[in-house]
Amino acid sequence: MSPRRAPGDRYTARAYARAIARACRKAGVPEWGPNRLRHSRATELRGFGLDVVKTVLGHSKVETSEVYAEKDMLAAIELVSRIG
Numbered sequence: 001m002s003p004r005r006a007p008g009d010r011y012t013a014r015a016y017a018r019a020i021a022r023a024c025r026k027a028g029v030p031e032w033g034p035n036r037l038r039h040s041r042a043t044e045l046r047g048f049g050l051d052v053v054k055t056v057l058g059h060s061k062v063e064t065s066e067v068y069a070e071k072d073m074l075a076a077i078e079l080v081s082r083i084g
Contacts, residue, residue: 042068047075 046069
C-alpha cells in the first residue's frame with residue numbers, strides 16, 4: 001500500500017493518534033490516544049516531585065502537571081497501613 005501523500009519532516013499529533021488507533025484495532029485491544037502516554041509518564045515521575053513533572057512535560061504551571069500526574073493511591077494505602 002503506497003502512501004496517499006509524500007511524508008513530511010515530522011509527525012503531527014493527529015497522525016500519531018491515527019497510527020495508535022489503527023495499531024490497537026489490529027491488535028484487538030481497546031483504543032487509546034497519545035495523550036495517555038503523557039499521563040502515564042507524569043504519573044511515573046510524580047514520586048520525584050511535581051516540579052520534575054512540570055519540567056519534563058514542558059508545563060509553565062505546576063497546577064497543569066497535577067492534572068497529568070495521577071495520585072499514587074497504592075503508595076498512600078501502603079503508607080497508611082504501615083503508620084496506622
